[in-house]
Amino acid sequence: MNAELSLRLPPETASVSTLLDALESFADAHDIPMATMARLNILADELAANVAMHARGATHFEATTRYADGTLTFSIADDGAPFDPLAQASPDTDAPMEDRDIGGLGIHLVREMATSCAYHHDGSRNILTLTLAARAE
């Protein structure tokens, strides 16, 4: 099995819905387990939302999903100012409700749920790539 989906979208919130709808169809078409699809969509939501809301000067982003040998590889590239979201500090997930601040939680989910994730800048674009092993449970 070797499948690929690539989308080029404007950096806005509506694009996040477009991307998630496309990923759900992609998962259905290629029999990707529901649990894996859910993880992929959560992480895609976080990364696309990050670009849509925070990428300074970005004119578009490109999301590419590959499924091969039971592993999903998802990458998102944007042409905004260089920024490494993985360099942010993790939130304190043990804090009581009154003290909980939501900042950084999205990237925390990416770090914890992805099998691997990495950032690089290719000279013109921020590129964040993550992998997820397909799991049924």
Next chain:
Amino acid sequence: MQITKSTQAGMHVAVMDGRLDTATAPVAEGELMAMLATPGLVLDMTAVRYVSSAGLRLLLKMAKDAKGKGAKFALAGLQPAVREVFEISGFDKIIPAFPTVADAAA
């Protein structure tokens, strides 16, 4: 995201269907916050496929608001991907979650 209102054992219940993410959380917020009243609100999340950090932000806001109003706030029927997000974010320690709406409303 579709939200259907009902009641269980005197508690307000919002039956949610869809995903709670960057695009849908701001839309769901107005409707859910309006339902947040004493004695309390249960969110039936059996048909919520996943929750991203935008959804967590809304749930945290609701939990804080419920506390301020003296209302109970609980979740029911979390799917595996939602439970996983709750555990990783520490939300399982700050928002009570139950297997069923009946348990949550008890």
